[in-house]
Amino acid sequence: MSTRTYYRGPDAVVTDEHFVWRTTSTRVFEIRELRHVMVSRQPATHAYPIMAGGAVLLASAGWATLTNPPTLVLGLLTVATAGALAVTLARTRSRTWRLQATYRGRDVVLYAQSDLRVFNQVSRGLRRSMEAARPPTAGYGLVVT
Structure with a gap:
């Protein structure tokens, strides 16, 4: 067979x-x-938006050191990029799908996949x-x- x-x-x-x-x-x-x-x-993880938010906070904390125009523009671009990254990652968070079952009397996860x-x-x-x-x-x- x-x-x-x-x-x-x-x-x-x-x-x-x-x-x-x-x-x-x-x-x-x-x-x-x-x-x-x-x-x-399984719900999506929130780690990426939190990390991007932390980057925005760090960039804004160093804002006071930006005195000349070129570094000011660079600082603005950094903050804008970190914010855009946070929004993008928040929208595209992947969920994990699971197959669960009872196997020989125990609850198990058979398979997990985000695709x-x-x-x-x-x-x-x-x-x-x-x-x-x-x-x-x-x-x-x-x-x-």
């Missing part, structure tokens, strides 16, 4: 028997042992693998003669 692969990428592999997440330490989960699989979204396209490919592969792993139904008890 050959193993069917539903997704193969640089950081995850989904087959009909296993879900493998290649992270700092590779995590392997048996498909038949997964229960209550769900998708969650939504890749995350959707992996979760679709897992869904197909889990559907294929379901035991076949006996039907409705109908007898064909």
